Amino acid sequence: DKRMAREVIALRSGETVSDESTNQNQLSNAISELYDGIGVRSLEVLDLNIQLQAEIDRRQLAEEAAQLAAQVFDNSSDAMTVTDAENNIIAINPAFTKLTGYRPEDVIGRNPNVLSSGRHDQDFYQDMWDSLNSTGHWDGELWNQHKNGNVFAESLSINTIYNADGSVDRRVAVFSDITEKKLTEERLTRQADELKELNARLSQEIAVKNRLFSIIAHDLRSPFTLLLGMTQTVIKKADRYSREKLIEKMEVINQASNNVFIVMENLLEWARSQLEGEKLDIKEIQVADIIVEALAVLQSVADEKGVKIQRDAIDHQVCADHHVLLTIVRNLLSNAIKFSKTGDTVEVTVQAKEGKVEIVVSDRGVGIPEHMIDSLFAVDQKTTTLGTAGEGGTGLRLPLCADLVKKMDGRMRVESEPEKGSRFIVLLPAKCSD
Numbered sequence: 477d478k479r480m481a482r483e484v485i486a487l488r489s490g491e492t493v494s495d496e497s498t499n500q501n502q503l504s505n506a507i508s509e510l511y512d513g514i515g516v517r518s519l520e521v522l523d524l525n526i527q528l529q530a531e532i533d534r535r536q537l538a539e540e541a542a543q544l545a546a547q548v549f550d551n552s553s554d555a556m557t558v559t560d561a562e563n564n565i566i567a568i569n570p571a572f573t574k575l576t577g578y579r580p581e582d583v584i585g586r587n588p589n590v591l592s593s594g595r596h597d598q599d600f601y602q603d604m605w606d607s608l609n610s611t612g613h614w615d616g617e618l619w620n621q622h623k624n625g626n627v628f629a630e631s632l633s634i635n636t637i638y639n640a641d642g643s644v645d646r647r648v649a650v651f652s653d654i655t656e657k658k659l660t661e662e663r664l665t666r667q668a669d670e671l672k673e674l675n676a677r678l679s680q681e682i683a684v685k686n687r688l689f690s691i692i693a694h695d696l697r698s699p700f701t702l703l704l705g706m707t708q709t710v711i712k713k714a715d716r717y718s719r720e721k722l723i724e725k726m727e728v729i730n731q732a733s734n735n736v737f738i739v740m741e742n743l744l745e746w747a748r749s750q751l752e753g754e755k756l757d758i759k760e761i762q763v764a765d766i767i768v769e770a771l772a773v774l775q776s777v778a779d780e781k782g783v784k785i786q787r788d789a790i791d792h793q794v795c796a797d798h799h800v801l802l803t804i805v806r807n808l809l810s811n812a813i814k815f816s817k818t819g820d821t822v823e824v825t826v827q828a829k830e831g832k833v834e835i836v837v838s839d840r841g842v843g844i845p846e847h848m849i850d851s852l853f854a855v856d857q858k859t860t861t862l863g864t865a866g867e868g869g870t871g872l873r874l875p876l877c878a879d880l881v882k883k884m885d886g887r888m889r890v891e892s893e894p895e896k897g898s899r900f901i902v903l904l905p906a907k908c909s910d
Contacts (some may be wrong), residue, residue, distance in 0.1 A: 554652045555630075561644040563587055575630075575653055577623030588649070591620040593627045604634075608647070612636035617654065629658040703732050727780065734777060738810060741803065756797040756883060760908055763826045763835060764791040766798070770806040774813060782818035785809070792826045794833040795908040796884050804877045808837040808900050811874065815841035815898070833906045838899040844892040852878075852890060877902075 549556055555572040559565050565583050573579055576591060583590060596618055607614040615633040622628060632651040639645045706729045714722065767787055778785050794801070805824075812822040816839045825836045844852070852874045881888040881902055892898035 552650075554650050557588060557649045559588065559647045559649070561646075563647070566646075575628075575651075576620070582623070593619045593621040595619040595627070608634060608636060612638070617658070628653055629655045700736065703729060703736070706732070731777065731780065734773065737773070738806070741806075756800060758795060758797055758884065758908060760793050760795055761798050761801070762791055763794050763833065766801050766805050767824055769802055770809055773806060774809050777810070778813050778822070781813060781816070783813050783816045784821040785824070786821050787824040788826060790826065792828055792833050793906060794835075795905040800880050800884060804880055804902060805835070805837070807874070807877050808902075811900075812837050812839040812841070812898075815839060817841065828906060829903070831906055832903050835902040835904070836899055838897060840897040843894040843896050844890070844898055845894055849890060849892065
């Protein structure tokens with residue numbers, strides 16, 4: 477019995493040992509599985525933490541960028557506007573208000589054309605929109621209007637922000653005031669134009685002076701040389717000349733003297749016309765008196781050449797300077813006689829035309845080649861030619877006449893055809909204004 481008891485106790489003790497070993501194995505496995513699960517979860521949590529930190533960093537950077545953009549927008553010295561897809565203003569910065577005078581409540585929801593100055597036409601804005609629609613960008617200069625009505629110049633740049641589908645989301649315009657710059661450019665351009673004009677005028681005046689020196693040196697010297705030679709000959713041989721021969725010599729001297737007189741008169745008249753502040757004695761005068769006075773000098777010249785002078789008997793009143801108009805008529809008549817042939821007729825006609833008086837001196841002489849007509853009235857270009865009897869000239873007559881006519885608020889033109897003659901037409905006011 478004792479033996480059986482010991483066997484039973486030993487058996488039961490072995491079962492207990494076996495159960496404890498099994499439980500320990502199960503516990504170890506459970507703990508191992510738990511650790512494995514904890515490791516996986518830890519990795520997942522770590523990954524989530526990394527993603528969360530990245531998102532936090534991204535949002536922080538985005539927030540910083542947004543804050544920076546807002547600071548740039550608010551503190552920029554350039555005016556800025558943001559418009560929506562319908563081109564309505566949704567935001568402006570303080571510089572916009574400073575430049576245009578408009579506050580946010582004045583322009584939010586309105587079209588930017590509220591600033592339009594009216595200086596640009598529809599084509600200008602059409603070109604702007606063509607560029608924006610095709611490239612998303614436009615820059616240039618334009619004039620806009622301040623809230624107070626003042627106009628200012630601006631340098632403008634517009635850029636487009638697009639949605640993911642390519643549609644317009646926003647447009648951002650940045651502009652600055654360049655009024656002073658534009659005004660400076662305009663002033664410099666104006667000054668440059670004035671300098672060019674001054675340079676051209678000085679060049680012309682130099683050419684004119686050179687022309688006049690040439691006239692004085694040559695055209696005055698020649699008749700004076702002739703006069704001196706003829707008078708010396710007459711003095712030495714007067715007692716041997718017949719009366720007819722003496723008269724012939726004196727006629728040559730008279731002709732030369734007359735030529736010198738006309739040249740001197742023209743030079744003096746031209747010099748007088750160039751004086752700054754020189755005023756003409758403009759008043760209503762009779763044209764017939766002027767013609768008679770001019771013929772008193774030129775009739776003998778025409779008779780000597782065998783040229784007839786015909787004038788109408790109708791008189792007209794004209795608003796002009798007596799001495800100046802006499803110079804014009806005398807030069808036109810002298811020119812017509814010079815280019816007429818023996819037996820030709822020079823005509824002087826005067827007629828009223830719609831508040832004006834037209835004085836026409838015409839001849840049937842050699843005429844003027846077409847290529848010379850445009851330069852006839854230019855004092856800096858020598859267009860003189862010899863007359864039908866070999867008469868010389870200064871080339872000053874016609875330019876002087878054109879200049880004097882202009883000074884009396886008139887116009888002068890020429891109609892001519894080679895070998896058929898010329899018509900010089902002077903148009904002056906009939907009455908002087910009060």
